[in-house]
Amino acid sequence: MSREHQEELQRRREHAMAGGGESAQEKRRNRGLLTARERLDRLFQRGTFQESGLHVRHDCRELGEKVLAADGVVTGTGYVDGGLVAAFAQDATVAAGTLGHAHAKKIVELTNKAIRFGVPVVAFQESGGARIQEGVDALSGYGEVFYQNVLMSGVVPQIAVICGPCAGGAAYSPALMDFIVMTRENAQMFITGPEVIRAVTGRSTTAEEIGGAEMHASVSGNVHFLAEDDDHAVEIVRELLSYLPPNNTEDPPHDLRNDLRLDRDERMNDVVPDDPSMPMDVREVITRLVDGGRLLEVQAEFAKNLIVGFARIEGMVVGLVANQPTHLAGALDIDASDKGARFVRFCNAFNIPLVTLVDVPGFLPGIEQERGGIIRHGAKMLFAYASGTVPKFTVILRKAYGGSYLAMCSKEMGTDAVYAWPGAEIAVMGGAGAVNILYRRELAEAEDKEATRAELIERYRREHSTPYRSAARGYITDVIDPAETRATLALGLRKSLTKRELRPAKKHGNIPL
The missing domain is CATH 3.90.226.10 (2-enoyl-CoA Hydratase; Chain A, domain 1)
Known part of the structure; x- marks a missing residue:
């Protein structure tokens, strides 16, 4: 030249x-x-x-x-x-x-x-x-x-x-x-x-x-x-x-070089309050669950009642979704539903397994929520999970009530396994509300209504909302000790990485936007 x-x-x-x-x-x-x-x-x-x-x-x-x-x-x-x-x-x-x-x-x-x-x-x-x-x-x-x-x-x-x-x-x-x-x-x-x-x-x-x-x-x-x-x-x-595959035909960058460590983590039991009414910071659970305690949280400042983000469990990339009881008691509202649904759909598009940690009292009640379209927005969570074909694992930590139980990826939403901690409650509603409906006559006739109410709430929990009742009907895969959570998920995730699921032929579903 x-x-x-x-x-x-x-x-x-x-x-x-x-x-x-x-x-x-x-x-x-x-x-x-x-x-x-x-x-x-x-x-x-x-x-x-x-x-x-x-x-x-x-x-x-x-x-x-x-x-x-x-x-x-x-x-x-x-x-x-x-x-x-x-x-x-x-x-x-x-x-x-x-x-x-x-x-x-x-x-x-x-x-x-x-x-x-x-x-x-x-x-x-x-x-x-x-x-x-x-x-x-x-x-x-x-x-x-x-x-x-x-x-x-x-x-x-x-x-x-x-x-x-x-x-x-x-x-x-x-x-x-x-x-x-x-x-x-x-x-x-x-x-x-x-x-x-x-x-x-x-x-x-x-x-x-x-x-x-x-x-x-x-x-x-x-x-x-x-x-x-x-x-x-x-x-x-x-x-x-570092958590994402290059495209939708490839798997995320799992690190599968090492054998799984399936040790119990006894300290996981320490994060569960003795009083079921006390809020539990789900971040403490996440820290013990994921590799190195590292979660790349997505939208950390938005809809803090729901935590979503990327992490690894025994080297496997996962998308993690968790209710956060320290904010709005972990209830699902309009913003949390949008946040969760979009994250779930991204993970599904790019072959990233989903782990869902549940401690949810319901959808957030209120005039503003109803007028703002909580029905439509909450339905996005149902749609996102039900349409997902990636490996899906759910752990019910404590509460799982009503429609929010389904919206947090219950068995009916196509999850591959649902595990529950022994103190978990799975029911149409919480004990206080249920007692008012189921035991009206006993309450009316009681001399000490408050004492009787507490007894009836405990009776309702034993008879209607224990995880063993759900497990007996096949809605729960297993009831596990909190100390077994990481090992249980790691083993299930490793076995599910070859999962393939076909759906009816269509252009796409019509998500309620």
Whole structure:
């Protein structure tokens, strides 16, 4: 190659790699933000990133001959801990990271490659939305990106990292992906900003109030993981990928090299309060159940009455779902139902076995819940579990009442095994409510009603809600000592990894959205 050609290639590469220029990039660093390329460098193993579309440029007449470096988005593939990953990072120093036709085309081509190669997609998103100068071409570009998000759904894992402003259409692509990681500082995500809201409604607000990371993590439920900064976001992505298969035809990365350890854990008995009315922190159970006590919790700040996340049990990757009695007594409400159903469906799409820990008094009562559609939202849990074909194991720790017993993956919902601790209660309702219905006459005739009520509650428990009654009717696989829980699950999970279950032929079910 001639020196002239070499110099031309070098000049073009340097221009594309410079993004919006050193000055713009330095301003970002002063705010604690990485550049688009630095984010990809942090994600991938050194030397494995291969960029695609470096020289792509817009064909918008309104922008004239202005060359936008890489058209504002860096795309390519590389290795993360030995696994191939497709990723793109929007460059906010180039036209504010806005999306135009060429920008969208690069993302579409990358995601098509991800589908063909069967690899996860990671998207670092920081964009001012549609590029105004490109008009309907920009809108068409967003439509193509959204279509790809839906096409990839359930085929390869999709992870969005919101590390700067994402306004308008820029917020919808992350919403169509499987997980959203968002940085606490500098990142916002909204459809209409504060100025538009004030102009239309007259109400003053701030970008943080309507689109900040903490709001989305705790109120809207849009964000699955909160990161302190860009580096922390990359750490979360890498850990999340360590639990996921590259695509829906492969198993998650189970580590089956070692023989199972089936020892009893006597300290598991210590986490169960003697008084069944006392709340039990289910995190103490989880810590003793999973390898190294490590749970990668998903949506930790949202619907805290239900815990969901990824862990390993004797090397096997599991999706864990657990009622948390320390918040709303562990009852299922609208938000918890949405949270649980979506997580269960993700695990089912990507062959991740499910372990469900049950301590649920029912669906949360209240006017707001009923008017908000708790019937429809609660039905999502039933639908998600019943449609799941992955290995499913349920452990009833204490309470399992009414419809929530079914919604937490009872035998009727297709679970492979249901285990119960000896003190568990499985019934249509709790003892106090049942006594009022079943023993009205005895209560009416009693001189000491409170003493009699306590006696009747205990009688109801013995006669109607012990796990042995359910086990006698085949609804419970076995009643186990809490100390046996980890060993029992580990053995059952290992045996179930070859599970295959066929369902009636159909396009898809109609989940109650």
